[in-house]
Each structure stands twice: as C-alpha cells, then as structure tokens.
Amino acid sequence: MQAGEPLVPMQFSHPPLNYSEVKIKVACVGLCHSDLHLIDGDWGDESRYPQVCGHEIVGTVVSLGSQVTRFEIGQRVGVGWQAASCLTCExxxxxxxxxxxxxxxSCSNGQIGGFADYFVCDHSFVYDIPAALESSHAAPLLCAGHTVYSALAKAPMRAGANVAVLGIGGLGHLAIQFASKMGLCVTALSSGQSKRTDALAMGAREYLCTDDPDAMSRAAGTFDYILVTASAEQNWPVILALLRPLGELCFAGIPEKITLELANFVYQSQKITTVNIGSRKQMVEMLDLAAKFGIKPWVKKMPMAEINLAISKMRNNEAKYRIVLENTD
Ligand SMILES: [Zn+2]
Ligand SMILES: [Zn+2]
Known part of the structure; x- marks a missing residue:
C-alpha cells in the first residue's frame, strides 16, 4: 500500500477487455529485483501505490479481446517486463x-502486475510457452532469461569465445547456461567460493574467485566479453584488466556508480556496453532455445500466500537462484 511496506491482499476488478487484449489467469510468477525496487519506491514515479508487482508471469488465457486470433482460451502463455509499445515508431x-x-x-506506472490473480495486457507482448518448459521454469526466463539472452545475442562473438559472467544470481545463473549452450567458453566470476560448484553445474568451464588476486592476475587479458550481472561494488580496474583487445564489458546489472579509467579502453579498442530487456523476437528465440537445450532456471517454488517471506528471502540473498510464487487453485 505504501513504499517498503509488507504486501497485503487487496480486491479490485479489471476493466472490460479492449479488442486487442488478453486476460490471463496467473499460475505462477517469478520474483525479480525490479519488483523490490518498485515495492520500495526506489524508481520514483514508476511506483504507484497500491503497487501490484510481478512481471515474470505464466498462466492460462481466460478471455480474449474481439480481434485477438493468435491465442485460444486455455492456452498457456507468458508475459515479461514489457507489456505494451506503439508498434509503429522507428x-x-x-x-x-x-x-x-x-x-x-507489466507492473510499473499503474499497470497491475502478475502478483494479482489475473493479468491483462495487449496480445502483442503475450508469448506462447513451449511445451517442453515447465511453468515454474518458464517464469524467470521471461525477464531474467530475456535480458541475458539479449546481451549474449547481440555480442559479436565467435563460437568458443572466452566469456565471463560476473555475478551468479537470478541473471547470472541463466547467463552461464545460455552462454554455454550457445557454444561459448564460459567462466563464472564471483566473490568467495560458495558458488563454485553451482557455477560448474550450470555449465561454466571455469570458476574465478574475484577475491583471489593471483587467480585474477593469471586471467588478465583473456576474455572477449564480460557480462556484468551483479550490482554490488567491484574492483573495476582488476575486472577491466581481464578483457582482451577488442573486448567488451556489458552491464546487465546496474551498479550505483562506477569509476573507470578509459585510457586502456582506447589503447585496446575495447567497448563498454549495456543491455536492457530484449525485443519480442529475442523473447521467442530465447524461449525456443531454452526448450531445445533444456535450460532451466534453478527455482525455489513458494505459495503466493508466502509472498512476504519470499521477498524477505530475496532481500537477504537467500534465493538460489530465483523464487517463483505459485497460485494454488
Ligand atoms: Zn525483472
Ligand atoms: Zn514504438
């Protein structure tokens, strides 16, 4: 109801569907860090209280606008972070x-997100879920998977290129899996050793501990691409030194503020890039790839009734590696 408060049940009804909308009965929804930012009001006006979050939405179609022919009642579908755009601009x-x-x-600026029992949006941003994907696995793919796939898909890389994924959380654990299935040679980077075994099981060839100065200096100049999925502060000069000439450092996580020495970037013709969520085309490609190669988020399922407990687990970094809230009936 207000910034930072625990969530409470609330009754409301959606207005009647317009001709191009789809109404979905939500089966499950992933919990993403962006939800926490919206709950806490970190992004100013993007939160409108009562704020209903949830943007990794999987459910079944229960009604269709008069002109929607792409879907059938009862079909299993999903929606990610984006719920609408003009579809006509450049x-x-x-x-x-x-x-x-x-x-x-799908859940900011007054849009009612997937923590509600029903979700409504334009059909253009509703996706069929491939049969091979379980609903609880499909949900985190719709935001976290989409974002990391979009980063990897637009990186100019040859098969076998040396890629590092910095941070093993909701985004990173999927980035490692996608990169490895896309034929890239992946190294996982994280602090400490607690995630080493998991990272190797996800498909990383190597694990590099960012707290280990010897290991970090041995790895200097070896990576074509580093995908940053962590938002925590890092020793950036040491991370940057890992790049090869022409290498690229891409931010999917958003650290509050970083200071970079640009001279070496220029001398080595390296790039700093960022990635937002992907396009509709990339969403379809990503879901297809996940279905074909068995890419599965590591999820902890919890009942929707325990959403406040789920949020506190996420705040305490106890979510390994994504919490998915399930509606029971
Ligand atoms: Zn998200
Ligand atoms: Zn547009």
Whole structure:
C-alpha cells in the first residue's frame, strides 16, 4: 500500500477487455529485483501505490479481446517486463520495442502486475510457452532469461569465445547456461567460493574467485566479453584488466556508480556496453532455445500466500537462484 511496506491482499476488478487484449489467469510468477525496487519506491514515479508487482508471469488465457486470433482460451502463455509499445515508431519497427516512447512495463506506472490473480495486457507482448518448459521454469526466463539472452545475442562473438559472467544470481545463473549452450567458453566470476560448484553445474568451464588476486592476475587479458550481472561494488580496474583487445564489458546489472579509467579502453579498442530487456523476437528465440537445450532456471517454488517471506528471502540473498510464487487453485 505504501513504499517498503509488507504486501497485503487487496480486491479490485479489471476493466472490460479492449479488442486487442488478453486476460490471463496467473499460475505462477517469478520474483525479480525490479519488483523490490518498485515495492520500495526506489524508481520514483514508476511506483504507484497500491503497487501490484510481478512481471515474470505464466498462466492460462481466460478471455480474449474481439480481434485477438493468435491465442485460444486455455492456452498457456507468458508475459515479461514489457507489456505494451506503439508498434509503429522507428524503434518498434526496428525490433527495439523496449526503446519505444510508449513502452509500458507489466507492473510499473499503474499497470497491475502478475502478483494479482489475473493479468491483462495487449496480445502483442503475450508469448506462447513451449511445451517442453515447465511453468515454474518458464517464469524467470521471461525477464531474467530475456535480458541475458539479449546481451549474449547481440555480442559479436565467435563460437568458443572466452566469456565471463560476473555475478551468479537470478541473471547470472541463466547467463552461464545460455552462454554455454550457445557454444561459448564460459567462466563464472564471483566473490568467495560458495558458488563454485553451482557455477560448474550450470555449465561454466571455469570458476574465478574475484577475491583471489593471483587467480585474477593469471586471467588478465583473456576474455572477449564480460557480462556484468551483479550490482554490488567491484574492483573495476582488476575486472577491466581481464578483457582482451577488442573486448567488451556489458552491464546487465546496474551498479550505483562506477569509476573507470578509459585510457586502456582506447589503447585496446575495447567497448563498454549495456543491455536492457530484449525485443519480442529475442523473447521467442530465447524461449525456443531454452526448450531445445533444456535450460532451466534453478527455482525455489513458494505459495503466493508466502509472498512476504519470499521477498524477505530475496532481500537477504537467500534465493538460489530465483523464487517463483505459485497460485494454488
Ligand atoms: Zn525483472
Ligand atoms: Zn514504438
């Protein structure tokens, strides 16, 4: 009801569907860090209280607008972070829908997200879920999977390129799996040793502990691409030294503030890039890839009734590696 408060049940009804909308009965929804930011009001006006979060939504179609022919009642579908765009501007037409001026997320700026029993949005941002994916696995793919796939898909890399994924959490644990299935040679980077075994099981060839100065200096100059999925502070000069000439450092996580020495970037012709969520096309490709190669988020399922407990687990970094809330009936 207000910033930072525990969530409480609330009754409301959706307005009647317009001609292009789909109404989905939510079966499960992943819990993402962006939900916490919206609950806490970290992004200013993007939160509107009562704020209903949830943007990794899987459920079944219960009603369709008069002109929606792509879906059938009862079909299993999903929705990620983006719920609408104009579909006609240069960005939409160019396959960059997240850049549209009319971009609407599925749970900010007053949109009622997937923590509700039912979710409504335009059919253009509703996706069929491949049969091979379990609903609880599909949910985290719709935001976390989409984001890391979009980063990896646009990186100019040859098969076998040396890729590092920095941070093993909701995003990182999927980035390791996608990168490895995409034929890249993946090294997982994290502090301490507690995630080493998990990272290797996810498909990393190597694990590199960022607290180990000897290991970090041995790895200097060896990576073509580093995907940063952590938002925690890092020793950036040491991370940057890991890049090869022409290498790229791409931010999917958003550290509050970083200071970078640019001279070496220039001398080595290296790049710093960022990634938002992906396009609609990349969503379809990503779900297909996950289904074909058996990419599965590591999820902890919890009943929707325990959502406040789930949120506190996520705040305490106890979610290994994604919590999915399930509706029971
Ligand atoms: Zn998200
Ligand atoms: Zn547009």
């Amino acid at each position: 960005w939409c037409l160019g396959g960059h829908e997240p850049l549209c001026q009319e971009m609407q997320s």
